Amino acid sequence: MIARARLIGVVGFLIAGATGLISSTQTWLLVSLSDGAAEPLAVAGASAVVLLAPLSLTALALGAALSIVGRILRPVFGVIGAVLGIALAILTAPIAIQAPVSAVSAEVAAVTGIRGESAIAELVAGITATTWPAITLVAAVLMAAAGIWVLATARLWPEGGRRYQSERAERRRSGGPLDAIDSWDDLSRGGDPTT
Template structure:
């Protein structure tokens, strides 16, 4: 299980970040206006939750980073991932459980030219949601859980390969056997591995 712990944490971060990023471009809300428009106004996720795309990109970056960082930074990145998940839950939950007028106000203003909370409130007859906000909320929960998973298990993850550690050229001097990677690394540094 511990051998897969890193994979589980990284996949949780990457899956959640990718879902949020894709979701930010999809229609979250359909707004029925009283101006006689034949079709409802489609509001994308990036307009409903302005921070969705940047936070999702951050989750993707954390997923990539947590796969290669050392033992000290893993729990820090886990806490950041959990915090990102909680923030995304806080921002997404209101849209899922009862879309506020503020989630559609920017799009309504852009399309109609009408500004002001009261004027927009009178113009909007109804707001319905698609499946994307709920899917994003689930992804945020997975991100928070993945962050906690990283915090709880990171200290038991195996270290990265030898090739990522400094000082591996000293192996021969300490009597440890050399392998092909060590020899290539010696050549890269301009040293003769046969001496």
């Protein structure tokens, strides 16, 4: 399990980030207005939660960078990922649970020209949530869990570069044949690879 701990963290961030990014373009809420409009107003995830796309892109970047980052930055990335997931869950949960008028007020104001929370609340006859807020809430929980996982297991991950460095050092100590890369490195440092 520890051998795959890095992979679990990376995949967790990538899935959560991709889900959030896709969700930001989907319809989250359908708003029925009391002005007699035949079609309900569709509100996308990016309108309902303005920070959805930036937080999701940050999670994708964290996942990609986590695959190559060193030992010192791993816990930092874990903390950042956990904070991002918690923030996204806090922003998404009210919409997934009760679909408040505040989540649609910007979109309703843009369509109708009416401003003010109380005026918009009077204009809104009903709000129906799609499954996307719930999906995004699950992705936010996954993002926070991936951050906590990285924070808990990062010190146990194997170092990728040392495996190759120890093989070279062993060949040098044993006097064994060096490959072309080792010879070129010796030449670059001013040594004579022929001796």
